[in-house]
Amino acid sequence: xxxxxxxxxxxxxxxxxxxxxxxxxxxxxxxxxxxxxxxxxxxxxxxxxxxxxxxxxxxxxxxxxxxxxxxxxxxxxxxxxxxxxxxxxxxxxxxxxxxxxxxxxxxxxxxxxxxxxxxxxxxxxxxxxxxxxxxxxxxxxxxxxxxxxxxxxxxxxxxxxxxxxxxxxxxxxxxxxxxxxxxxxxxxx
Ligand code: ADP
Ligand code: 5GP
Numbered sequence: 001x002x003x004x005x006x007x008x009x010x011x012x013x014x015x016x017x018x019x020x021x022x023x024x025x026x027x028x029x030x031x032x033x034x035x036x037x038x039x040x041x042x043x044x045x046x047x048x049x050x051x052x053x054x055x056x057x058x059x060x061x062x063x064x065x066x067x068x069x070x071x072x073x074x075x076x077x078x079x080x081x082x083x084x085x086x087x088x089x090x091x092x093x094x095x096x097x098x099x100x101x102x103x104x105x106x107x108x109x110x111x112x113x114x115x116x117x118x119x120x121x122x123x124x125x126x127x128x129x130x131x132x133x134x135x136x137x138x139x140x141x142x143x144x145x146x147x148x149x150x151x152x153x154x155x156x157x158x159x160x161x162x163x164x165x166x167x168x169x170x171x172x173x174x175x176x177x178x179x180x181x182x183x184x185x186x187x188x189x
Pocket of ligand 2: 008009010011035036039070071072074080081082083100101102103104105106
């Protein structure tokens, strides 16, 4: 069966770290759905790898053309969206699709794919840890950091809507748990 795995988590929870790990460990079975965004690339990010970096004009034109499965203004003035073409590309390669999306996008995708989808909510042990991780990554300036923390508060309210919740405390344990979850989901009929 064609399957999808949705990962959502408040910014700074470790989602990128976990998703990258899974893609490395299960490269034959999983493929990453590269989203489109209007935010600027961070240092080290490459167009077409982490995201398709689009102008707002281009993004909105694609919305009009119906190219997205879902799209959200995740942060003020910054759009993110899941492209239908990514799912088609990965399914045609025989892979399950891995999504890294915010909670609203995650819920839309879960609704869309139903039991073809496993929705995983990753969260930090507590807010202090989240704050520390966000600061240590230091990719955001202070006002963006505050916006991300506010958003994290909002996102934490959605964990009950996900199929599974994984608390990201010790990273090696999180990796193990996620690998087990993914393997079981892929193996299921
Ligand atoms: P997200 O994609 O959810 O915003 P990242 O994967 O970028 O989060 O992680 C945020 C920061 O926290 C990174 O610097 C990452 O190395 C670190 N991190 C992630 N998981 C853990 C963990 N279990 N323990 C300690 N630090 C972690
Ligand atoms: P970042 O800017 O840190 O890469 O990502 C910010 C947030 O946008 C993360 O919560 C990420 O999961 C979310 N995101 C990335 N791509 C998409 C997408 O295609 N759709 C939605 N709804 N959210 C996305």
